[in-house]
Amino acid sequence: MTKLLRTAIDNAGSNLVRYAVIFGATLCLVGVVSTLVQTLLPLLQILVPLLAVWWLWQRYRKVQNRQQKHLHTTFYRLLQEHQGRMTLLDFAMTAEIPAIAARYYLDNRAKEFAARFEVTEQGDVVYVFSTLQFSRMQPSPTATPVASEDSMNELQRSKALSQAELAKRLGVAAKTVSRKKHLSTLSDWTQTRDPNGVSWSYDAQAQRFFPVSDRPSAQSETEHR
Structure with a gap:
C-alpha cells in the first residue's frame, strides 16, 4: 500500500514538472512573439500600405x-x-x-x-x-516631264492650308485670319506668329493659304486646270 502511494506521488510530481515546463515554454514563446510584433509594428505600418499601393498601381497599369x-x-x-x-x-x-x-x-x-x-x-x-496617301504622291520613275510638273503642283497644293488650319498653326482664331487674309501685311504678320517663321499668302482663287516660296503661279494653275 505504501509502495503504491509512493509511486502515485512520484507520477504526480513528474506530471507537474512536465506541465510546468510546457507552461513556461509557452510563456516564453508568447513573450518572444509579442516582442517581435512590437519591434516590427512600425515597419508593418509602412510596409502594408506600400504593398497595397503597389498592387493598385499594377492593376491600374494593366487597365x-x-x-x-x-x-x-x-x-x-x-x-x-x-x-x-x-x-x-x-x-x-x-x-x-x-x-x-x-x-x-x-x-x-x-x-x-x-x-x-x-x-x-x-x-x-x-x-x-x-x-x-503618301505613296500616291511619289513621282513615277517613268513619268513624262508634264506629269512631273503636275506632281510638283500637287506637292505645292499639299502644303496649302485652309483658314481653320492656318489659324490653328498660328495659334489665333479663324476670324482673325479671315480679317487679315486680304491685307498686304499678311506675310509679315504670319511670319511673326508661325512656329517655323514661315510667311503665308492667300490665294483667293484657290481659297487656300500657301507658303510664300511655294505659292503656285497663275500659269501653273491654268495649266493644271
Missing part, C-alpha cells in the same frame, strides 16, 4: 495598357476604312470613350503623324492623316 491597345486598334482600323480621314465623333463612338478622351488621343496622334485639319460646312473638324 491602361488594355485601354491603349483598344484605342490603337480602333484608330488604325478607322484610318484604313476612311482612307486617312477621321472625325472626333467617329472615333469616340467606335472606341466607346468620352469626347474629351477621344480628342486628347487624336490630338496626340495628329502631332505624331503631322496630320492636317479640315473644317466641314457643318463646322466639324476632320483629322486628315496623309501617311496612307
Whole structure:
C-alpha cells in the first residue's frame, strides 16, 4: 500500500514538472512573439500600405495598357476604312470613350503623324492623316516631264492650308485670319506668329493659304486646270 502511494506521488510530481515546463515554454514563446510584433509594428505600418499601393498601381497599369491597345486598334482600323480621314465623333463612338478622351488621343496622334485639319460646312473638324496617301504622291520613275510638273503642283497644293488650319498653326482664331487674309501685311504678320517663321499668302482663287516660296503661279494653275 505504501509502495503504491509512493509511486502515485512520484507520477504526480513528474506530471507537474512536465506541465510546468510546457507552461513556461509557452510563456516564453508568447513573450518572444509579442516582442517581435512590437519591434516590427512600425515597419508593418509602412510596409502594408506600400504593398497595397503597389498592387493598385499594377492593376491600374494593366487597365491602361488594355485601354491603349483598344484605342490603337480602333484608330488604325478607322484610318484604313476612311482612307486617312477621321472625325472626333467617329472615333469616340467606335472606341466607346468620352469626347474629351477621344480628342486628347487624336490630338496626340495628329502631332505624331503631322496630320492636317479640315473644317466641314457643318463646322466639324476632320483629322486628315496623309501617311496612307503618301505613296500616291511619289513621282513615277517613268513619268513624262508634264506629269512631273503636275506632281510638283500637287506637292505645292499639299502644303496649302485652309483658314481653320492656318489659324490653328498660328495659334489665333479663324476670324482673325479671315480679317487679315486680304491685307498686304499678311506675310509679315504670319511670319511673326508661325512656329517655323514661315510667311503665308492667300490665294483667293484657290481659297487656300500657301507658303510664300511655294505659292503656285497663275500659269501653273491654268495649266493644271
